[in-house]
Amino acid sequence: MTAHPPRLVVEDATIGYDQRTIAERLSLEIPDGSFTAIIGPNGCGKSTLLRALARVLTPSTGRVLLDGKAITQYGSKEVARRMGLLPQTSLAPDGIRVADLVARGRSPYQSLFQQWRSSDEQAVAEALEATRLTELSGRLVDELSGGQRQRVWVAMLFAQQTGIMLLDEPTTFLDIAHQYELLELFRTFHDEGKTIVAVLHDLDQAARYADHLVVMREGSVVTSGPPAEVVTAELVQEVFGLPCIVAPDPVTGTPTVVPLDPRSVAR
Amino acid sequence: MTQTAPAASAPPRPGLHRRRAIGLVLLAVALVVACLASLAFGANPLSLEQVWRGLTEPDRSEASLIVWTLRIPRTIVGLLVGAAFGVAGALIQALTRNPLADPGILGVNAGAGFAVTVGVGVFGLSGITGYIWFAFAGAALATVLVYLIGAAGRGQVSPVTLVLAGVALGAVLGGFSTFLTLIDEETFRSLRSWGIGSIALTDLDDTASVAPFLVVGLLLALALAGPLNAIALGEDLAASLGTEVGRTRVLGIVAVTLLAGGGTAMTGGIGFVGLMVPHVVRWFTGPDQRWILATSAVAAPVLVLLADVLGRVIARPGEIEVGIVTAIIGAPVLIALVRRSRAAGL
Amino acid sequence: MSALPRTGGVDFGYRSGTLRSRLLSVRVPLRVLGVSALLLGLAIAVAVVAIRYGDYPLTVSQVLQTLLGGGEPFHRIIVLDWRLPVAIAAVAFGALLGLGGAIFQSITRNPLGSPDVIGFDAGAYTAVVVVMLVFGSSGTWSIAAAAIVGGLATAFAVYLLAWRRGVQGFRLIIVGIGVVAMLGSLNSYLITRADITDAMSVGFWSAGSIARVTWASLTPSLVLGTVIVLAAIALSPALKRLELGDDAAVTQGTRPGPVRLALLVLGVATTALVTAAAGPIGFIALVAPQLARRITRSAGVSVLAASAMGAALLAAAHLLSLLIAQVYRSIPVGLITVCLGGLYLIWLLIRETRRQAGAPR
Numbered sequence: 001m002t003a004h005p006p007r008l009v010v011e012d013a014t015i016g017y018d019q020r021t022i023a024e025r026l027s028l029e030i031p032d033g034s035f036t037a038i039i040g041p042n043g044c045g046k047s048t049l050l051r052a053l054a055r056v057l058t059p060s061t062g063r064v065l066l067d068g069k070a071i072t073q074y075g076s077k078e079v080a081r082r083m084g085l086l087p088q089t090s091l092a093p094d095g096i097r098v099a100d101l102v103a104r105g106r107s108p109y110q111s112l113f114q115q116w117r118s119s120d121e122q123a124v125a126e127a128l129e130a131t132r133l134t135e136l137s138g139r140l141v142d143e144l145s146g147g148q149r150q151r152v153w154v155a156m157l158f159a160q161q162t163g164i165m166l167l168d169e170p171t172t173f174l175d176i177a178h179q180y181e182l183l184e185l186f187r188t189f190h191d192e193g194k195t196i197v198a199v200l201h202d203l204d205q206a207a208r209y210a211d212h213l214v215v216m217r218e219g220s221v222v223t224s225g226p227p228a229e230v231v232t233a234e235l236v237q238e239v240f241g242l243p244c245i246v247a248p249d250p251v252t253g254t255p256t257v258v259p260l261d262p263r264s265v266a267r
Numbered sequence: 268m269t270q271t272a273p274a275a276s277a278p279p280r281p282g283l284h285r286r287r288a289i290g291l292v293l294l295a296v297a298l299v300v301a302c303l304a305s306l307a308f309g310a311n312p313l314s315l316e317q318v319w320r321g322l323t324e325p326d327r328s329e330a331s332l333i334v335w336t337l338r339i340p341r342t343i344v345g346l347l348v349g350a351a352f353g354v355a356g357a358l359i360q361a362l363t364r365n366p367l368a369d370p371g372i373l374g375v376n377a378g379a380g381f382a383v384t385v386g387v388g389v390f391g392l393s394g395i396t397g398y399i400w401f402a403f404a405g406a407a408l409a410t411v412l413v414y415l416i417g418a419a420g421r422g423q424v425s426p427v428t429l430v431l432a433g434v435a436l437g438a439v440l441g442g443f444s445t446f447l448t449l450i451d452e453e454t455f456r457s458l459r460s461w462g463i464g465s466i467a468l469t470d471l472d473d474t475a476s477v478a479p480f481l482v483v484g485l486l487l488a489l490a491l492a493g494p495l496n497a498i499a500l501g502e503d504l505a506a507s508l509g510t511e512v513g514r515t516r517v518l519g520i521v522a523v524t525l526l527a528g529g530g531t532a533m534t535g536g537i538g539f540v541g542l543m544v545p546h547v548v549r550w551f552t553g554p555d556q557r558w559i560l561a562t563s564a565v566a567a568p569v570l571v572l573l574a575d576v577l578g579r580v581i582a583r584p585g586e587i588e589v590g591i592v593t594a595i596i597g598a599p600v601l602i603a604l605v606r607r608s609r610a611a612g613l
Numbered sequence: 614m615s616a617l618p619r620t621g622g623v624d625f626g627y628r629s630g631t632l633r634s635r636l637l638s639v640r641v642p643l644r645v646l647g648v649s650a651l652l653l654g655l656a657i658a659v660a661v662v663a664i665r666y667g668d669y670p671l672t673v674s675q676v677l678q679t680l681l682g683g684g685e686p687f688h689r690i691i692v693l694d695w696r697l698p699v700a701i702a703a704v705a706f707g708a709l710l711g712l713g714g715a716i717f718q719s720i721t722r723n724p725l726g727s728p729d730v731i732g733f734d735a736g737a738y739t740a741v742v743v744v745m746l747v748f749g750s751s752g753t754w755s756i757a758a759a760a761i762v763g764g765l766a767t768a769f770a771v772y773l774l775a776w777r778r779g780v781q782g783f784r785l786i787i788v789g790i791g792v793v794a795m796l797g798s799l800n801s802y803l804i805t806r807a808d809i810t811d812a813m814s815v816g817f818w819s820a821g822s823i824a825r826v827t828w829a830s831l832t833p834s835l836v837l838g839t840v841i842v843l844a845a846i847a848l849s850p851a852l853k854r855l856e857l858g859d860d861a862a863v864t865q866g867t868r869p870g871p872v873r874l875a876l877l878v879l880g881v882a883t884t885a886l887v888t889a890a891a892g893p894i895g896f897i898a899l900v901a902p903q904l905a906r907r908i909t910r911s912a913g914v915s916v917l918a919a920s921a922m923g924a925a926l927l928a929a930a931h932l933l934s935l936l937i938a939q940v941y942r943s944i945p946v947g948l949i950t951v952c953l954g955g956l957y958l959i960w961l962l963i964r965e966t967r968r969q970a971g972a973p974r
Contacts (some may be wrong), residue, residue: 093913138626
């Protein structure tokens, strides 16, 4: 772990929608340079927390700090250059092509008169390269497969060249090969120094790729820390209600959850 | 638009079932009340006793005459046409998945209006009996044209293309109609009253001849409710459940044409009913098409009849056409409801 | 400065030109640029030809001569004082309508989205109906003022009614539908109760005509129109960000609420301008962006192409209306835009679905 202070901090925040409060008086620190995974059962507030981090939702009490300053005090473009979000569902304009969509990620750096500097072009080319979309860059996004389309959105986020990347359930609805392909991609981003915060629903994947886990239940943080410490059979039972044993992954050694057989438990 | 994650629909909560059933019963009661009001109120208000006597013992008395020659016809028209527009509106919103869609979007109103304009302006027809079949034919032809434009040799149509084709054809026909009305005062006079929507235009004979089409349309719509539910889950899923998506769409359009075409031919088109009632109904019954169609079929006539009664009472001894009143009382209700935070999109 | 068929390292799948200097760097898809320039050129050419026609027909060479500074004094009056403002209006108003339609369709994410979604047209119509039928006034300025006031008041009311900690597209559309329906009822009531001649003159106004445009009414419109266009250009990056969804827009540095409001105001302003000067000219705001999109095969809604298409449509409709007046009778240009626009859209839809026949769904 690096000794840098955490770039993203949540202080005593109450977050919700309209009349419904999802999380009350939540406090959290995202270690700098970490790959943090937020996990928890459905409805625990993972996505809500991520959206509050991304400044999409404003807490009714408390605050979110980015680089030591309250996030609401930054200009929006300033925030956009430091932190980017991959939302759970996104809309692509009809008929847009891959390179165009990726290029939209450059908008925090563009102004009315500077819309396509060489730095923009280079960033887009790098993003296409990093996500292995260079050959597909001229294709229509509508014509791509689900896995490819998700890579386009990731490329757009990469082109935004932020130090912090927030990912809201990036692997949902992808097939297994594409899920791991995407996670490996995030790992390379992490190796290059980016701070990744991802909401993941698969515990094994979270334990395998993240170096810091945040476990949530019913709007509060149950515990946080490295996967090896956090993922225990007791925790899974308590938070998810699933009887299991936790065994080391045969390939990576990270903890994997193996549910008990209900038929043999009854005996 | 490309979305990365479709949402799954959840089974209804147990409270919803009870609420829907109660709602339907209440609406049915309201419908009976509305019918009675329609028979009782007007330029010459009658007491319920007089209405009853007029119904059961038809004689030459004034009350009996009023009930039989004036009010029963319009009550029947209000019932039929209200249900027709309400169901047609629900169908079209399910078929096109567009909140701006009303039954006229497939060209029904424009087609009927154009046919009537031609009938009056070119052929010199007059009176609803004269041009009711013109109107119906015009509505049907327009819808067929819209469908052909949208399908253009492929056989399957996307909702967006259908809607655009409807808007396009509607505009063209509307333009021609306006032209014909602006060059001849008589045509203008006839058309300005026709398009507003009134349930007092048709006599029992005309009603009886068009009614079968409306009934067929209603039955067809109810039969389509199940397949429409499946289609709402997504076309692929629907197909895997055994639903024939293409056929459902075509039959749906046929039903809309029968209902909205017949209704427009009889009344000139009562705006807003087909647009508003399904929205409001859906916010209470949830997304099950069977409930939406059934409840719309009952709720819409309530709106139409009450609006008609209001129009007769307020402007005694004259009357304000129902097409005007439905919007004036319906719109605030619609707006108030959409402001509730629960109101979701389509 | 360089204009390349492909921008250096990235293949966009279509040809675009890049301009890079110290003050300005921009990349423009060539097809969009080319089509827009073509449409605008067409619009201007058609508008110039239209100057020929009227009670005193002129030849093309007479028109050109007069425009370029020469020509007989009598011709100068006809061309420069009477017909030139109408020709300019055809191009400028058409472009404004196309712009307004593009903005609305982008914000509402609905191909049926047009300034009338927010009730503007209906509000303007009601105000004019009231002024003409209830107060019996039909001067150009009172009608223009009524149209603007009525339209803006309605748009404002719809926006307020739809506002509940922000405005969502769906709620805005439904409230717009409700308000438009109520106003429509009111209009119907007034029209059917009015004297037939009065009612017909309202009918004529509502068909929309640029024939009444003079320099006095055109100049303020052009000034305002330029302001609107500049504002739209300034907001176009924000518009593009909104296309991706509110969450994505926020994370790219835009606040959706204020930007959407500003864009709505702009969209309504375009309609207000045109309606005040010429009456409601229908269908261009609705159709121009759709036609432009299909021809340029661009992503989403292209504001530039939509404006150029609008200009071309209105200019063509204007010429057609004059030609028909020569042989039959005078038809308001608003009726022609409706028929022309509709027919063209139908043709394009047929062609599009036919081309897709056989492609997997």
